[in-house]
Amino acid sequence: MSNRDYSVRQILEMEACTNCQVCADVCPAVSASHDGELSGVFRIKGLKQILKSRTGLFRRLFGKKGPTEEQWKHYSDTVFRCTLCGNCQEICPVGIHLKDLWLSLRQDLVHSKSYPKKIEMIRDNLEESRNVFAEDNEERADWVEDMRDAPEHGYLKDKAEIVYFTGCVASYFPLAQKIPMALAEILDVSGVDFTLMGEDEWCCGFPMLGAGLKDMFQEFMDHNLEAVSEKRAREVVFACPSCYQMWREYYPHKYQITHATQFLIKLIQDKKVPLQELPLKVTYHDPCDLGRGARVFDEPRQVIRSIPGVEFVELPQNREDCQCCGGGGNLEMIDANLSAEIAKRKIEEVLSTGAEAVVTSCQQCVRTMMTYVRRNKVPLDVLDITQLIHRALKH
Numbered sequence: 511m512s513n514r515d516y517s518v519r520q521i522l523e524m525e526a527c528t529n530c531q532v533c534a535d536v537c538p539a540v541s542a543s544h545d546g547e548l549s550g551v552f553r554i555k556g557l558k559q560i561l562k563s564r565t566g567l568f569r570r571l572f573g574k575k576g577p578t579e580e581q582w583k584h585y586s587d588t589v590f591r592c593t594l595c596g597n598c599q600e601i602c603p604v605g606i607h608l609k610d611l612w613l614s615l616r617q618d619l620v621h622s623k624s625y626p627k628k629i630e631m632i633r634d635n636l637e638e639s640r641n642v643f644a645e646d647n648e649e650r651a652d653w654v655e656d657m658r659d660a661p662e663h664g665y666l667k668d669k670a671e672i673v674y675f676t677g678c679v680a681s682y683f684p685l686a687q688k689i690p691m692a693l694a695e696i697l698d699v700s701g702v703d704f705t706l707m708g709e710d711e712w713c714c715g716f717p718m719l720g721a722g723l724k725d726m727f728q729e730f731m732d733h734n735l736e737a738v739s740e741k742r743a744r745e746v747v748f749a750c751p752s753c754y755q756m757w758r759e760y761y762p763h764k765y766q767i768t769h770a771t772q773f774l775i776k777l778i779q780d781k782k783v784p785l786q787e788l789p790l791k792v793t794y795h796d797p798c799d800l801g802r803g804a805r806v807f808d809e810p811r812q813v814i815r816s817i818p819g820v821e822f823v824e825l826p827q828n829r830e831d832c833q834c835c836g837g838g839g840n841l842e843m844i845d846a847n848l849s850a851e852i853a854k855r856k857i858e859e860v861l862s863t864g865a866e867a868v869v870t871s872c873q874q875c876v877r878t879m880m881t882y883v884r885r886n887k888v889p890l891d892v893l894d895i896t897q898l899i900h901r902a903l904k905h
């Protein structure tokens with residue numbers, strides 16, 4: 511239990527909170543649960559008290575005690591019921607880096623041994639299997655076997671110019687495996703020299719940060735860097751915005767780091783992707799880590815607009831205002847009902863546009879929205895942008 515999980519900047523920023531509460535107004539977890547204790551402003555107030563109660567001087571002067579175990583548990587529950595969507599950070603008029611703060615707070619709660627039981631499962635899965643789902647890591651690229659015309663090498667080459675870092679969700683979830691299948695085929699048709707890493711790919715580290723397990727991260731990062739280096743690649747491409755964010759913000763910049771939407775728009779503009787008419791009305795959901803997180807707003811829209819026949823309509827809340835799908839921050843593992851309630855609101859917003867399909871650029875958004883749509887028999891297509899291109903691909 512210590513205040514060392516926070517930087518000086520974070521401690522100063524907390525003091526600057528004006529209690530304006532606009533972070534609560536835009537929080538999808540608050541709207542979906544009607545529980546103000548899930549808001550940023552409540553979390554900061556609690557955290558300030560906790561930090562003060564831990565300092566010796568404050569305790570000596572005022573006789574303050576730290577929180578009881580029960581208070582810790584209650585507070586901890588509210589902290590982990592958050593999608594890490596960054597909406598609060600985007601709106602905060604003081605400019606507090608709230609998303610970073612929530613990550614530090616989760617780490618503090620893990621160090622303080624006050625965290626949801628599911629966190630232990632995440633840690634054990636990562637330690638034992640090198641992926642967050644306790645799947646056999648040797649089976650990471652098994653989805654290639656389900657492709658129609660996969661080449662003999664199965665996209666596993668000894669060396670290539672580009673490494674396609676697939677990510678845990680797309681590697682293992684049948685719903686999401688359609689994304690790497692689509693992207694691999696598009697890259698192949700476009701003549702890109704790329705390889706997968708197969709069993710040599712380990713979790714990017716994002717679930718660790720979200721679970722407050724940053725202490726585990728270094729080993730995974732070192733391994734992934736070494737595995738890419740063995741392929742002698744110059745660029746790493748990601749369809750997953752969270753993997754992309756990790757490599758962009760936490761890994762040393764040894765390679766060019768590109769999200770699939772940025773890579774694909776260049777290929778399309780260079781006329782390397784043969785596209786045919788696709789009559790479909792679509793809207794676009796900005797994934798939190800790609801939109802607010804990486805400010806990649808234009809490329810996905812350019813990709814959609816470049817497909818002949820596709821009619822594009824914006825969501826009422828788009829770009830930096832886009833509302834989370836409910837799938838971020840490990841929320842699905844911690845509180846599946848809250849995650850589904852946030853997804854419900856997202857789908858209602860999508861339906862208000864009259865679109866036949868919602869397109870996004872994230873395997874986790876696809877999984878969350880698709881799960882809701884299927885369970886509730888909503889007549890709506892949910893597609894990753896790679897799948898949209900794949901549908902329009904001339905074979």
Ligand code: SF4
Nearest residue numbers: 537592593595596598
């Ligand atoms: S990151 Fe998103 S879910 Fe979490 S507190 Fe901020 S607005 Fe709410």
Ligand code: SF4
Nearest residue numbers: 527528530531533602
């Ligand atoms: S928006 Fe920023 S300043 Fe306002 S209450 Fe939330 S954290 Fe504090």
